[in-house]
Amino acid sequence: MELTGIGKTYATGVEALRDVTHAFPAGKLSTLLGPSGCGKTTLLKIIGGLIPATAGEVRVKGKRVDGPGAERAFVFQDFALLPWATVLRNVAFGLELRGVPGEERLEIARKFIGEVGLAGFEASYPHQLSGGMRQRVGLARALAVDADIILMDEPFSSVDEQTRRKFQEDLLDLLRHRRKTVIFVTHSIEEAAYLSDQIVLLSARPGTVSQIIQPNVNRGSKSPDEIRRDKNYLDAVDDIWHVLKRYLG
Amino acid sequence: MRLFGKRIPIGASLLVWCAVWELAGRVGVSSIFPPLSRVVAAGMTILPTEKFHLAVEISLRSFALGMAMAICVGITLGILLARVETLGRILGTWVNVFVSAPISALVPVLMGVLGIGETTVVATVFLFAVFVIILDTEVGIRKADRSLIEMARAFGARNYQVYTKVLVWSALPEMLAGIRLAAIRGVKGVVIGQLLISIIGVGELFELYSKHFLMEEFWALVILVFAFAFLVSESIAYLERRVEYYASAR
Amino acid sequence: MANSRRAGGDRVFWLLLSFACAFALWEAAGRFRLSAAFPPFSDTVMAFLRMAADGSLAKAYLSTSQPLIIGFAICGVVGVGFGVWMGLSRTVEWLSVPVFVILQAAPMAAVVPLVTYIYGIGLTSKVLAVVVLAAPVIVMNSYKGIRNTNSSLIQMCRAFLGTRTQVVVKIILPHAAAMIFAGLRLGLAMGFIGVVIAELLITPTGIGDLITYHSSVADFPEMFAAVGSIILIAAVTIHALERLERRLFPPESRGS
Numbered sequence: 244m245e246l247t248g249i250g251k252t253y254a255t256g257v258e259a260l261r262d263v264t265h266a267f268p269a270g271k272l273s274t275l276l277g278p279s280g281c282g283k284t285t286l287l288k289i290i291g292g293l294i295p296a297t298a299g300e301v302r303v304k305g306k307r308v309d310g311p312g313a314e315r316a317f318v319f320q321d322f323a324l325l326p327w328a329t330v331l332r333n334v335a336f337g338l339e340l341r342g343v344p345g346e347e348r349l350e351i352a353r354k355f356i357g358e359v360g361l362a363g364f365e366a367s368y369p370h371q372l373s374g375g376m377r378q379r380v381g382l383a384r385a386l387a388v389d390a391d392i393i394l395m396d397e398p399f400s401s402v403d404e405q406t407r408r409k410f411q412e413d414l415l416d417l418l419r420h421r422r423k424t425v426i427f428v429t430h431s432i433e434e435a436a437y438l439s440d441q442i443v444l445l446s447a448r449p450g451t452v453s454q455i456i457q458p459n460v461n462r463g464s465k466s467p468d469e470i471r472r473d474k475n476y477l478d479a480v481d482d483i484w485h486v487l488k489r490y491l492g
Numbered sequence: 493m494r495l496f497g498k499r500i501p502i503g504a505s506l507l508v509w510c511a512v513w514e515l516a517g518r519v520g521v522s523s524i525f526p527p528l529s530r531v532v533a534a535g536m537t538i539l540p541t542e543k544f545h546l547a548v549e550i551s552l553r554s555f556a557l558g559m560a561m562a563i564c565v566g567i568t569l570g571i572l573l574a575r576v577e578t579l580g581r582i583l584g585t586w587v588n589v590f591v592s593a594p595i596s597a598l599v600p601v602l603m604g605v606l607g608i609g610e611t612t613v614v615a616t617v618f619l620f621a622v623f624v625i626i627l628d629t630e631v632g633i634r635k636a637d638r639s640l641i642e643m644a645r646a647f648g649a650r651n652y653q654v655y656t657k658v659l660v661w662s663a664l665p666e667m668l669a670g671i672r673l674a675a676i677r678g679v680k681g682v683v684i685g686q687l688l689i690s691i692i693g694v695g696e697l698f699e700l701y702s703k704h705f706l707m708e709e710f711w712a713l714v715i716l717v718f719a720f721a722f723l724v725s726e727s728i729a730y731l732e733r734r735v736e737y738y739a740s741a742r
Numbered sequence: 743m744a745n746s747r748r749a750g751g752d753r754v755f756w757l758l759l760s761f762a763c764a765f766a767l768w769e770a771a772g773r774f775r776l777s778a779a780f781p782p783f784s785d786t787v788m789a790f791l792r793m794a795a796d797g798s799l800a801k802a803y804l805s806t807s808q809p810l811i812i813g814f815a816i817c818g819v820v821g822v823g824f825g826v827w828m829g830l831s832r833t834v835e836w837l838s839v840p841v842f843v844i845l846q847a848a849p850m851a852a853v854v855p856l857v858t859y860i861y862g863i864g865l866t867s868k869v870l871a872v873v874v875l876a877a878p879v880i881v882m883n884s885y886k887g888i889r890n891t892n893s894s895l896i897q898m899c900r901a902f903l904g905t906r907t908q909v910v911v912k913i914i915l916p917h918a919a920a921m922i923f924a925g926l927r928l929g930l931a932m933g934f935i936g937v938v939i940a941e942l943l944i945t946p947t948g949i950g951d952l953i954t955y956h957s958s959v960a961d962f963p964e965m966f967a968a969v970g971s972i973i974l975i976a977a978v979t980i981h982a983l984e985r986l987e988r989r990l991f992p993p994e995s996r997g998s
Contacts, residue, residue, distance in 0.1 A: 311902070319897070505839075506840050510745060584836060592931040594937075597938045597969045600969065604779030610772065679847075679848075687855070722844050
């Protein structure tokens with residue numbers, strides 16, 4: 244998963260991104276982090292093929308892409324759940340679009356609903372769920388299509404702090420054995436340091452890669468609470484803050 | 493819509509339709525569609541006539557009177573319906589019935605009771621317009637921020653001050669929306685009332701022109717009346733946009 | 743459960759009370775002879791029962807319902823179809839939106855005399871009167887429903903490899919359904935106005951005939967009964983559609 248010279252200038256003349264070049268390591272969780280308005284979400288949507296870049300190219304496994312593809316799945320900031328469909332149909336929706344036959348896709352959907360911890364809510368509608376649960380539906384939908392790359396756009400930003408912590412732990416748990424490449428947009432420094440194998444810091448607008456930080460938090464043997472006291476984790480939080488501080492004020 | 497990389501404003505398509513109309517008229521698609529240029533010319537000739545002035549005067553007067561009454565009665569009743577629960581429950585049903593009922597069926601009744609003349613048209617405008625004002629005012633007052641009312645009371649506002657300083661202002665966006673819909677309905681009321689009475693105002697002219705197959709005059713009048721309806725609704729929409737900032741902030 | 747039943751009983755009580763108040767006022771106004779053309783409520787009810795019994799009401803509605811149903815069906819198919827097309831195609835949108843914005847605010851009844859002139863006094867004219875009045879709001883609502891679709895849902899559909907057809911069928915149309923339905927309800931209300939105007943203005947038939955005839959021979963109770971019946975029928979139909987709309991598209995399932 245590589246980006247070369249990605250640039251984006253809107254029709255209004257605003258330059259959101261300039262010459263972004265980066266290779267995301269396969270099977271790792273990378274975070275895009277930067278000051279607000281730096282074009283993190285724009286970059287993620289370009290990677291997802293949802294909006295076209297005005298310069299540069301996106302390559303997945305060496306092949307150039309310029310649209311959405313089966314190897315990438317997206318988790319949206321505002322969840323983007325069909326309000327008129329049940330949790331089950333929402334999770335199965337990606338498969339439905341691909342023409343997977345009814346019973347088969349519902350079977351898969353049920354499995355992932357269980358994995359994200361929503362078993363028993365299959366027949367509920369999105370409006371009956373809390374924000375955190377809705378985002379679990381969004382995550383299950385992305386996992387259900389079995390893409391190698393999962394793109395997450397500030398998935399926890401509309402979720403309260405406590406739910407968010409629990410969700411982060413569950414997310415790491417879910418991804419641990421799957422070897423998915425995850426690209427995660429966030430504006431939370433702690434979240435980035437806690438979750439990521441690699442943090443890509445973007446500069447203020449026009450956004451470009453400013454620094455790469457690898458927290459080196461050894462997650463394998465530690466409990467979530469130990470990680471949050473880990474020296475490497477705390478150092479990473481500090482490092483990021485020192486870089487980002489430059490772009491504020 | 494873009495053409496040769498340039499954005500063309502959406503209203504510009506009306507010019508296209510004008511051109512189509514002109515062309516259709518010249519080719520002679522149908523005798524009921526004379527070319528637009530001749531319609532405009534006919535409009536120019538009827539504009540200064542005595543008959544047209546009289547029709548406009550009567551129609552505007554009926555519209556203004558009916559609307560003024562509808563606004564006064566509608567806002568008062570709307571506030572009462574929202575604040576006095578018993579009244580809201582008793583009258584609410586009827587407001588809901590008449591807001592979507594075919595008021596045009598009442599015109600013959602009005603003709604019987606009020607006679608065949610301007611009064612009936614005023615009453616038609618009033619009935620077309622008043623119910624939607626009541627309904628929207630009621631909604632606006634009900635939606636008014638509780639905490640604003642409590643704030644006013646906490647700072648010692650008297651009862652009437654709660655109404656004049658908080659409630660009415662708070663419901664203003666909905667009231668204006670109601671008045672805009674009411675004005676659109678009111679124009680329809682003028683035309684329908686006068687068509688059914690058929691001896692006064694623009695309704696008489698519409699009947700006259702179509703009976704004598706004066707298509708140019710007919711379409712000129714249609715354009716004028718439609719333009720009037722559009723202007724009235726747009727100018728109230730302009731006021732609405734000016735208070736929009738706090739309608740969405742609630 | 744018990745609570746909701748009590749609330750239901752409560753509603754019926756207030757409904758009956760509001761009817762009772764209105765009818766009592768009507769009766770009093772009629773008895774005091776406010777106007778020779780204003781009969782008391784009781785006389786109107788008697789007239790209504792007479793007309794229901796001798797079949798004249800049924801016959802009138804049989805003929806009134808024809809232009810209404812045909813006109814509304816045409817609007818339902820062509821109007822919704824065109825509105826949807828307007829929402830999906832930028833070119834059609836550019837060409838038609840200004841026209842329909844004007845038509846929606848315009849007193850379309852003004853063209854009814856012209857329709858009569860061209861198509862005579864038959865069913866066609868009356869159907870057209872209904873179409874002309876009902877179509878603008880149906881077209882505009884369908885168009886707005888399509889255009890207001892949550893853009894995030896469309897992006898989601900594309901991200902999961904939805905084709906353009908799938909975006910339209912699985913996201914845009916379900917999302918617009920509530921608004922299209924509301925447009926049909928408003929269109930039907932306009933259709934009722936249209937059919938009444940048609941039957942009063944073009945030639946008296948059906949309910950319009952009952953109103954015109956009884957008013958010309960000064961049978962005011964009968965005339966009021968006829969007017970009351972069409973208002974009642976319109977109110978009940980539209981209220982039923984409103985309830986159906988709330989059942990089919992509860993506000994929380996609409997999204998935004």
